[in-house]
Amino acid sequence: MDGPGGLARLCVTLMVTRFAFSTPCSGEPTVMGSDPNGDQAMLPRTIFALDIVRHSRGAVVSVTGDLDLETCGxxxxALDALAPDGGQTVTLDLAAVTFMGTEALHLLLGLRGRARAEGWALHLSGVPYVGRRVLELTGTHRLFVFRTVPAPGVPGGTADRPYGGGARLPHADGGGGGSVVVRVSGELDIERAPALGRALQxxxxxxxxxxxxVLDLxxxxxxxxxxxxxxxxALASAEERGRRLTLRNPSPQFLRLLRLTGTGHLFPLHAAGTEGG
Incomplete structure (x- = not known):
């Protein structure tokens, strides 16, 4: 209906559903402290979650965590339960996905085929770099529509950028107290890593x-x-000169890389807020 000034008001009813999947985090103490017996309290840790926001023209499905063989199911x-109708659009928001394996590619291709067969549209948003890279290397990126996630309840969205930007050379700030903060941004791959190495050296x-x-990531x-x-x-070069290289604000993707390569113990983490200036 039209309100004052002739502006149309659109009323949209939203239905929000959340699915969370947890496992016991054995060996990972929580901030809850200790139990009466002196053992550290352990609480379930959410490893995968789906948030579904339904609107009049479809839904936005936000995925959090690793999208792999175990979680793709x-x-x-969730999409089976959502059961989109013909003509609707389902946007998969993958901005909070920390890992995408080949299983995720198979899933996306299967969902695309299903959408075409059932008459609804599948859009992708916020695809992490590693996922975009898999799509690009396999040539399947041409099969998908990339969108930005619209505001809740508002259909549409604008075209997303196809791929992420390159790494920018690090910017250093005086950290005070005998430290310097080096901020690294962008993407570090085989094309851009040598320039970073030279700058750090x-x-x-x-x-x-x-x-x-301090490397701020x-x-x-x-x-x-x-x-x-x-x-x-760079770490080895710093140690040879009697200096200390530490990391600050590492992303989940970077921490996963450290775990997979067994190099996490080599990089001390810098406590945020301890540097001056």
């Missing part, structure tokens, strides 16, 4: 370099083995 079951080799170099979108190798070389 949960997404399939130049910083570490400077006579006025402070005892601690808050804006690092993706890192592969080439980027990790550049950081390992």
């Amino acid at each position: 949960h997404l399939t079951e 130049a910083r570490i080799s400077r006579p006025d370099c402070p005892p601690e170099i 808050a804006e690092l979108g993706f890192c592969d083995s080439s980027g990790l190798n550049a950081l390992l070389r």
Whole structure:
């Protein structure tokens, strides 16, 4: 209906559903403290979650966690329960996905075929770099529509950028207290890692370099083995000169890379808020 000034008001009814899948986090103490027997309290840890927002023209399904062989089935079951009608659009928001394996590619291709057969549309949004890379290498990115997620309840959205940007050379700020903060942003792969390695080497080799170099990874979108190798070389160079290289704000994707390669123990984590300036 039209209101004052002739502006039309659109009323949309939203239905929000959340599915969370947890496992006991054995060996990972929570902030809840200790039990009366002196053992650290253990609580379930959510490893995968789906948030579904329904609107008049379809739904937005937001995925959190690893999308792999074990969890792809949960997404399939959720879409079975959603049962989109012909003419509706389902947008998969993958911005909070921390890992995508080949199983995820098979799932997406299967969902695309299902959507075409049943007459609804499948759009992708927020696909992480590693997922986009898989789509690009297999040539299947041409099969999907990439969108930004619209505001809740508002159909549509604008075209998403096809692929992420490259890494920018690190920017250093004086951290105070005998440290320097080096901010790394963008994506670190085989094409961009050498430039980062040279920049870090130049910083570490400077006579006025402070005892601690803090790598702030808050804006690092993706890192592969080439980027990790550049950081390992920088770590070795710093130690040779009696300096300390620490990490701050590592992303889930980067922490997963450290776990898979067994190199996590080599990089001390810098406690946020301890540097000056």
